[in-house]
Amino acid sequence: MKRVLPALVLICVTALTATACSDPTAGDGGSGADSGAPVDPTARLDGVKLTMWTAQNTVNAPRQVIDAFEQATGATVDTQAIPDLYEQNVPTKLASGDRPDLMFWQPSVSTLPFVQPRQNLLTLDGEPWVGKLGDTERSLGVVDGKRYAAIVTSPAMLGVYYNKDVFRKAGITEDRFPRNYAELLKLGHTVKDRTGAAAFYESGGDKWPLQWQMQVQLTDLDQRWWAGLNTNKEKWTDPVVVKAITTYKDQLLGAGLAQKNYRTGTFTGSADALWNGEAGMVLNVTSFQTQLQAKHSTAEIDRKIGWFPVSRSDATGMYSPDQTNGVVAFRTGDEKRQKAARQFLAFWLGTDYAQYIKAMKIPSVQPGVPSPDGLPGTSLAQLKALPTANGVFQAKAVVAPDTHLYLADMIYGKKTPAQVAQAIQDQFAQVAKAQGTPGF
CATH class of the missing domain: 3.40.190.10 (Periplasmic binding protein-like II)
Incomplete structure (x- = not known):
């Protein structure tokens, strides 16, 4: 998306x-x-x-x-x-x-x-x-x-697509799938250390997929926070948001959990890298699966690719x-x-x-x-996770700011996490005011 x-x-x-x-x-x-x-x-x-x-x-x-x-x-x-x-x-x-x-x-x-x-x-x-x-x-x-x-x-469902062969090589079984974001990062180190593959593939070249690692970390924010944001009482500059951006910068990118060319990586490249086992995981929405289905049969996808949901505090999925x-x-x-x-x-x-x-x-x-027969297992897993999924910020905030553009500035060394949060807040308030949103 x-x-x-x-x-x-x-x-x-x-x-x-x-x-x-x-x-x-x-x-x-x-x-x-x-x-x-x-x-x-x-x-x-x-x-x-x-x-x-x-x-x-x-x-x-x-x-x-x-x-x-x-x-x-x-x-x-x-x-x-x-x-x-x-x-x-x-x-x-x-x-x-x-x-x-x-x-x-x-x-x-x-x-x-x-x-x-x-x-x-x-x-x-x-x-x-x-x-x-x-x-x-x-x-x-x-x-x-x-x-x-x-x-x-x-x-679309936001979650983790993983290469089954890479996970098998790393000794990761379903009972060891992460139950929160901290465990996801820990699992990333296991993939990197045991297989030599990149833990995650990040698409800095296309920019828009950069938003998802930040999004996953905001699921702890309850509806009262979003209601406050939508009435100009809470801000994107709040510490919890800055912390999510900082965690992405330091504990994932800075810790070497992404592929080396993450600044120029592409959306189509992410599908190829996961399929070929060059990366163990890709955090993305259902359009990623569409790429796979355009190139590979259901049987091929089921043999090679799996999917699981994860949020900051639990294993709940997110819908977008x-x-x-x-x-x-x-x-x-x-x-x-x-x-x-x-x-x-x-x-x-x-x-x-x-x-x-x-x-x-x-x-x-x-x-x-009933859903049609012949859907990949990844699709069925997403369908199962949907009823309890949390909405991404596009489903909660009255304006969906271009977080990916400011995160791209960060990975290119042009903005700090605090500056990213401020840019997000500035755009959010500007558009909300233009739309006549009460409180702005």
Whole structure:
């Protein structure tokens, strides 16, 4: 999951707010296409054309459900790939007045506000598929008590991918898997000392994966701390955050637990290094597994790669929402298309859902719909860990600052841990203020 919040996004947030406020139809009321009257997922829609925005890397993700929906209803759904960086360019297009009918968008409290959901999106409370979602999935897509996103895939899981051959060589069995972050670092020394492989592969070249080692160490912060952060009463400069950054710098990187080229390592390089046994572990989200599945069969992955969850104090996993998890529907002013957009979501998460996840080879977000056969063991382990997982800060903070950029500055010798924390806090407060967050 890549997150970018440059200064341009601040401009987009302001522009979107102004555009919405000048629209006499904007707001919570008005649209008969909002939730309430149930829709028939397979009702005929001959002649209706819907537009759906996707990121460049997800343009084919809805292909199966679109084909099935078009065949069942006679509608047409046209996908349009928005150039990268997605989270930056979508607000820019919306601020110019352009609107799709549907769009992939990260269903988190830190990212949904970028598209001004109250003014721009249809509310989806009471849709028949809402009650079918798992508990974690149902918690996503909601802002200020209202649902604005349908959850079509499970959030990514953050955890440790490990090479089974390296662990076997190091004498590490499942009963010795770490039960907290301190034990994870200790296990890293075991891997390094006994095998000669790097304990961890870090991707300083791509930067965005740098956030995860810090994230894992913040799971001790309870919801009261996050609530304080979101009202400007707690800060990213608090000692507990600075300590997490310092631990990453000194006890992992400084202790030689990463590969030698960690400053220039890449995301794709991490998958190759783990597969080849050059690194024992990679801490990353589910997109890492997607890389493996693109190159190797389920049987090959099961023989070579395992996965386990870990947090600061226990072995609980972490979930991380991304833009492939949620689909939002826009207020376009066209009642027929708005109703058709709701029908498409009802079809996706109802009539077609079992076929969709089978085609995509992904876990189910609905406990009542079994996940397809043939998923790798790593995927099944993540599915098992999801119900008790903690959310990463993108799911808890009202703004998701670019921690990875400042951590990259640190590994390149440009910032101290305290300076990293201050940069994170400065950006967090700036964006929160631009969004009109109370307390900022």
